[in-house]
Amino acid sequence: MPQAPPQERPALHVEDVDVMYGQAVSALRSVSLTVPYGGIVTLLGANGAGKTTLLRAVSGTLRLHRGTVTAGRIRYGDTPLDGRDPVAAVRAGVVQVPEGRRVFAGLSVEENLRSGGLGLGRRAPAQVREARDRVFGLFPVLAERGRQAAGLLSGGEQQMLAIGRALMAAPRLLLLDEPSLGLAPLMVHRIAEVIREINAQGTAVLLVEQNAGMALSLADDAHVLEVGEIRLSGSADDLARTDAVRRLYLGETTEETTGGTAVGTADGTTTAPEATRPATDPTRDQGAA
Amino acid sequence: MTAFLDNTLSGLALGAVYALVALGFVVIFKASGVLNFAQGSLLLLGGYLVAVLHDDLGFAGALAVAVLATGLLAGAVDRLLLQRGGPDPAAAPVQTIVTIGVDIVLVTELSRRIGGDLLSLGDPWGDAVTEIGPVTVADSRIAAIAVSAVVIGAVFALFRFTPWGLSLRAAAEDTEAAALMGVRLSRVRMLAWCLAGALAALAAVFLAAFPAPGLERTTGQIALKAFPAAILGGMASPAGALAGSLVIGLTEAFVAGYQSDLHVLGEGVGDVAPYAVMIAVLLVRPTGLFGAKGAVRV
Numbered sequence A: 001m002p003q004a005p006p007q008e009r010p011a012l013h014v015e016d017v018d019v020m021y022g023q024a025v026s027a028l029r030s031v032s033l034t035v036p037y038g039g040i041v042t043l044l045g046a047n048g049a050g051k052t053t054l055l056r057a058v059s060g061t062l063r064l065h066r067g068t069v070t071a072g073r074i075r076y077g078d079t080p081l082d083g084r085d086p087v088a089a090v091r092a093g094v095v096q097v098p099e100g101r102r103v104f105a106g107l108s109v110e111e112n113l114r115s116g117g118l119g120l121g122r123r124a125p126a127q128v129r130e131a132r133d134r135v136f137g138l139f140p141v142l143a144e145r146g147r148q149a150a151g152l153l154s155g156g157e158q159q160m161l162a163i164g165r166a167l168m169a170a171p172r173l174l175l176l177d178e179p180s181l182g183l184a185p186l187m188v189h190r191i192a193e194v195i196r197e198i199n200a201q202g203t204a205v206l207l208v209e210q211n212a213g214m215a216l217s218l219a220d221d222a223h224v225l226e227v228g229e230i231r232l233s234g235s236a237d238d239l240a241r242t243d244a245v246r247r248l249y250l251g252e253t254t255e256e257t258t259g260g261t262a263v264g265t266a267d268g269t270t271t272a273p274e275a276t277r278p279a280t281d282p283t284r285d286q287g288a289a
Numbered sequence B: 001m002t003a004f005l006d007n008t009l010s011g012l013a014l015g016a017v018y019a020l021v022a023l024g025f026v027v028i029f030k031a032s033g034v035l036n037f038a039q040g041s042l043l044l045l046g047g048y049l050v051a052v053l054h055d056d057l058g059f060a061g062a063l064a065v066a067v068l069a070t071g072l073l074a075g076a077v078d079r080l081l082l083q084r085g086g087p088d089p090a091a092a093p094v095q096t097i098v099t100i101g102v103d104i105v106l107v108t109e110l111s112r113r114i115g116g117d118l119l120s121l122g123d124p125w126g127d128a129v130t131e132i133g134p135v136t137v138a139d140s141r142i143a144a145i146a147v148s149a150v151v152i153g154a155v156f157a158l159f160r161f162t163p164w165g166l167s168l169r170a171a172a173e174d175t176e177a178a179a180l181m182g183v184r185l186s187r188v189r190m191l192a193w194c195l196a197g198a199l200a201a202l203a204a205v206f207l208a209a210f211p212a213p214g215l216e217r218t219t220g221q222i223a224l225k226a227f228p229a230a231i232l233g234g235m236a237s238p239a240g241a242l243a244g245s246l247v248i249g250l251t252e253a254f255v256a257g258y259q260s261d262l263h264v265l266g267e268g269v270g271d272v273a274p275y276a277v278m279i280a281v282l283l284v285r286p287t288g289l290f291g292a293k294g295a296v297r298v
Helices: A051-059 A086-092 A109-115 A123-136 A140-143 A156-169 A185-200 A210-216 A236-241 A243-248 A254-258 B003-034 B039-085 B089-114 B138-159 B163-173 B175-180 B183-207 B219-233 B238-257 B259-265 B269-284
Strands: A010-021 A026-034 A042-046 A067-076 A094-097 A173-177 A202-207 A221-226 A229-235 B129-132 B135-138
Touching: A010 A051, A026 A042, A026 A051, A026 A067, A026 A202, A026 A229, A042 A051, A042 A210, A051 A086, A051 A094, A051 A173, A051 A229, A086 A094, A086 A123, A086 A173, A086 A202, A094 A156, A109 B163, A123 A140, A123 A156, A123 A185, A123 B089, A140 A156, A156 A173, A156 A185, A156 B135, A173 A243, A173 B089, A185 A202, A202 A210, A210 B259, A221 A236, A236 A243, A236 B163, A254 B183, B003 B039, B003 B135, B003 B183, B003 B219, B003 B238, B039 B089, B039 B183, B039 B219, B129 B138, B129 B219, B135 B138, B135 B175, B138 B163, B138 B183, B138 B238, B163 B175, B163 B183, B183 B219, B219 B238, B219 B269, B238 B269, B259 B269
Parallel strands: A042 A202, A042 A221, A094 A173, A173 A202
Antiparallel strands: A010 A026, A010 A067, A221 A229, B129 B135
């Protein structure tokens, strides 16, 4: 069976990684982080900070964007992942859910789920069934919509399908790129619960978010990325208490900090201009409709 | 009435053969975003191989070798020539131009070998005919319809039920998301080209069989008629290619069949008719019959 070399509790190690797009654009400089086995780590930062670039470097899709890892190492357990193709990552047990959901709109829900297992080649039917049962357990709505075209699902359902599709490869580490993007607050809350549940089932999560309130409430550790470099690192609780994070990512002014209530799962980026959603965001907000 | 049935049957037979070629266009476009202008010369190559091999290997053996060899060559063209810069869909326009070069090379070499000859493919149908009620049909046409139906059905099943088919459709929807699922884009693409090459070789047999006089160096140009068929159907839709091919085949047969009544339009209207139909359909449905979304690659 095409699985990663047997290692009991692998962790993702990103060590001093530099990423360049083309010859000139430096997207990441000396970035290091670790996602321990079964943990949740979040990566915060504004648009263009390099969050997605880091996920691409791990999942092996940098090349599709003409990017390369020019220095440093990325490995999951004993498996090196830098400079490899996405198949290597999927087979090692690392699967990315892309930003903006990116479900295959013209394919049925069922086919979307089936496509999640494509990277693993032929699998025993029992394994496929087990993965499918897990997905349907998390998202019963997907079982009801099996034959419907994925493009007809609501935004929230599409996000569930995108996560479900990734889970069909039975990953041990899930890379989530802005799962709350473009979703209504109620649906953001639901997605947060799902992430917690997936993690409780033993899958580690690297969560990239602009919704810092949600991300920090879920994560054990957090890192703040600014213009390609890690600015702050620490436990999620510690980071949630630092002034910079409160001001820039939790949308609190310094006066309000005495009140101490975090904005929580609502879209908490209002006071940071560089952190607001782009007006050209192609995804529509129809999550909890 | 007899003439009508006659024209319908020959139109279906023609359409079935065009469908084999059009399906090749569609599979390649879906997988790689490339319009394969070398499809006609691949067809000619397949026919030529059957023509030179059938004395030694028998018709079935020659056909098997031709289908296999043409498929492999098409795959090699994609893998070794077109994919040199990786399976990047953004490079599709450049790769389309490269297929024109491939076409020129293949056609030139095959024309040199075939010259002015008419090559027999040694097919088992010969000039036999079967009477079905009032109409007389060439056996080769019945075979064309039957074989195409089976092969096209098999190709549709490949799309629907195999991991390759799912990979192909997923990659056509969203290349990067498919890559993230672990789809090997370059392999999926190459197999699509192999399939298209094999289909072209198969089509060659029916295009050269009775009532056509045999394989000549211009036989490959007939593949160009499958081009409006594929566009008519929506370019990225296999079902559309099938429908478009039947439309084109029937149009051509009827225009040729009623040529004497259409003489005001001049000689050879049958050759122009497929393109006239294509333009007429595209005026009403610019994305083709089945091409609502699939034809848009972002």
